[in-house]
Amino acid sequence: MATVLLVEDDPAARQGLELALRRLGYGVRAAETGEAALRDFRDAAADVVVLDLMLPGLDGFEVCRRLRRGSDIPVIMLTARGDDLDIVGGLEAGADDYVVKPVEPRVLDARIRAVLRRTARADSPAETYGELMIDRGSLIVRRAGRDVSLTPTELRLLLVLSGSPRQVFSREQLLGLVWEHDYLGDSRLVDACVQRLRAKIEADTSQPRYIQTVRGFGYRFGPV
Amino acid sequence: MRWRLIVAFIVVALLAALASQWVVNLLIPVFPSLHVLVDPPRWLNLLFYNRHPGQGPPQMRLFLAVVLGLAALFLLAVITGLAFAASRPVLLPVRRLARAAQRMSGGDLSVRIQPRGRDELAQLVTSFNGMASALEDKVGELEQMAARARQFAGDVSHELRTPLTAMTAVVGILHEHPGLTGDAATAARLVRQEVQHLNRLVEDLIEISRFDAGTAQLVIDETDIANAVGRCLRARGWSSVCTDVPAGLTARLDRRRFDVVLANLVGNAVRHGGPPVTVKAGIQPDGRGGGQLAVEVRDHGHGLAPAAIPHVFDRFFKADTARARSEGSGLGLAIAWENARLHSGHIDAGNHPGGGAVFTVSLPLDAPVSL
Numbered sequence: 001m002a003t004v005l006l007v008e009d010d011p012a013a014r015q016g017l018e019l020a021l022r023r024l025g026y027g028v029r030a031a032e033t034g035e036a037a038l039r040d041f042r043d044a045a046a047d048v049v050v051l052d053l054m055l056p057g058l059d060g061f062e063v064c065r066r067l068r069r070g071s072d073i074p075v076i077m078l079t080a081r082g083d084d085l086d087i088v089g090g091l092e093a094g095a096d097d098y099v100v101k102p103v104e105p106r107v108l109d110a111r112i113r114a115v116l117r118r119t120a121r122a123d124s125p126a127e128t129y130g131e132l133m134i135d136r137g138s139l140i141v142r143r144a145g146r147d148v149s150l151t152p153t154e155l156r157l158l159l160v161l162s163g164s165p166r167q168v169f170s171r172e173q174l175l176g177l178v179w180e181h182d183y184l185g186d187s188r189l190v191d192a193c194v195q196r197l198r199a200k201i202e203a204d205t206s207q208p209r210y211i212q213t214v215r216g217f218g219y220r221f222g223p224v
Numbered sequence: 225m226r227w228r229l230i231v232a233f234i235v236v237a238l239l240a241a242l243a244s245q246w247v248v249n250l251l252i253p254v255f256p257s258l259h260v261l262v263d264p265p266r267w268l269n270l271l272f273y274n275r276h277p278g279q280g281p282p283q284m285r286l287f288l289a290v291v292l293g294l295a296a297l298f299l300l301a302v303i304t305g306l307a308f309a310a311s312r313p314v315l316l317p318v319r320r321l322a323r324a325a326q327r328m329s330g331g332d333l334s335v336r337i338q339p340r341g342r343d344e345l346a347q348l349v350t351s352f353n354g355m356a357s358a359l360e361d362k363v364g365e366l367e368q369m370a371a372r373a374r375q376f377a378g379d380v381s382h383e384l385r386t387p388l389t390a391m392t393a394v395v396g397i398l399h400e401h402p403g404l405t406g407d408a409a410t411a412a413r414l415v416r417q418e419v420q421h422l423n424r425l426v427e428d429l430i431e432i433s434r435f436d437a438g439t440a441q442l443v444i445d446e447t448d449i450a451n452a453v454g455r456c457l458r459a460r461g462w463s464s465v466c467t468d469v470p471a472g473l474t475a476r477l478d479r480r481r482f483d484v485v486l487a488n489l490v491g492n493a494v495r496h497g498g499p500p501v502t503v504k505a506g507i508q509p510d511g512r513g514g515g516q517l518a519v520e521v522r523d524h525g526h527g528l529a530p531a532a533i534p535h536v537f538d539r540f541f542k543a544d545t546a547r548a549r550s551e552g553s554g555l556g557l558a559i560a561w562e563n564a565r566l567h568s569g570h571i572d573a574g575n576h577p578g579g580g581a582v583f584t585v586s587l588p589l590d591a592p593v594s595l
Contacts, residue, residue: 012386013387013393015390017389017390078389101386101389102392104392104396105392182459183451186480187445
């Protein structure tokens with residue numbers, strides 16, 4: 001079963017979430033501070049990070065940014081409901097998803113599972129679009145011959161969009177296909193992830209070639 | 225005001241002319257030489273006291289009459305002009321005062337007027353300024369107090385969330401524990417139920433404190449209304465609610481907030497109204513030549529008490545004070561109302577002529593995003 005690195009400063013919340021996650025069958029490594037999380041991260045061999053944003057010292061945003069510098073591990077933020085600045089800031093820092101505190105263990109479980117499923121491999125030959133090479137079997141993406149490092153969510157988004165080139169996907173559809181969120185999912189997740197993906201695969205993010213915006217409808221891949 | 229002043233000026237001028245003649249008449253016995261002031265000049269005699277009939281051509285008299293008329297008109301114009309000029313220093317401060325009072329009633333309490341001179345009008349201006357600054361101080365103080373109270377409610381809710389996170393995480397474990405039987409199992413169930421209730425309450429409190437602080441934001445999406453209504457009802461298991469929403473009806477709005485509005489209104493109808501509950505949606509004129517989305521939630525119960533209608537959107541308002549605590553937080557309708565307002569829309573509550581309460585949500589088809 002997967003290992004979760006849980007970063008939460010409040011002892012009761014940390015203990016409670018750890019208990020609940022263990023009961024759900026996860027291995028849990030708990031960290032009290034952002035500094036400890038960054039230190040433990042390597043040898044924890046975690047598959048996913050559950051990160052509280054409000055941490056003393058190094059805050060959740062900064063922890064997420066630093067994690068992203070060296071890793072594509074999925075990050076799920078723990079936030080307050082609708083604290084829009086927190087959510088937007090966390091997504092910009094590179095988080096894959098967020099849950100709202102106080103979170104029901106089954107909701108957290110569903111999100112962790114969804115995030116881990118994003119690395120599912122498909123048995124199909126590599127495809128090439130312009131400078132972009134996408135290999136669904138080995139989950140490798142290359143741009144102009146160089147490997148592009150994508151988080152599971154960015155990768156899944158790219159696979160979904162490029163799986164049906166030229167087809168327009170609404171943000172709602174993408175939330176279902178990539179994030180496995182229900183109808184009320186937050187469409188800002190899609191926008192933030194598109195931004196990050198463009199930054200990695202597009203030559204010019206203001207004139208995207210691969211991930212194109214269809215105003216008022218959503219996004220599509222190509223035409224390249 | 226100006227014309228009244230001018231007429232008064234003219235009347236005063238005429239009266240002064242008459243009075244001066246009367247005074248001169250009184251003084252003539254003492255200073256006979258003053259008679260030149262009151263005796264009509266000779267050319268006037270020509271005109272009015274025709275002592276030598278037959279003399280002088282009639283054209284000449286006509287000419288004199290015209291000259292006299294023109295002179296009178298000229299005099300009137302001069303007096304009017306003088307009155308105009310004299311009324312200016314009175315009217316100007318009055319007008320400035322009126323403009324300032326208007327701005328103030330429009331909500332701008334920072335308005336002040338520069339007093340000029342030391343007359344009564346300057347005094348009035350000074351007192352106006354004093355009143356304005358006193359009012360501004362008082363309102364500022366009250367606003368600060370209200371902001372502190374709101375901040376406090378928000379802070380308390382945020383503080384409650386941390387212990388609730390721990391409780392929510394473990395209460396399920398307790399509930400599912402097979403070792404708990406009898407009273408212990410009942411206690412565990414009760415704790416779980418009340419933790420859920422507390423969660424809802426805190427969530428709603430935080431939501432409403434965000435409206436108060438003005439930090440609530442819209443996340444706008446093109447939304448199919450029939451789809452949104454259907455999903456909202458299905459997610460809550462309200463299968464008995466009848467819907468009448470035309471296919472293809474779409475609006476640009478915040479889907480989560482629209483869901484909250486609908487869920488609160490339908491939940492309210494299901495809990496407190498009588499069946500059947502119906503949801504109807506369509507486009508109605510918005511009174512400005514355009515169309516707006518109108519969603520009507522109606523039940524077939526006893527309807528709202530007329531005295532309760534203005535208060536149904538108040539926080540923690542309960543139409544029946546004796547009623548036991550319901551499963552809602554008591555903030556549902558207030559939150560629905562705030563959400564509609566965030567979309568630049570509104571909700572109206574009332575009773576249907578055919579019985580039952582009706583809540584109508586009116587939202588723009590393309591919600592303006594405030595930044």
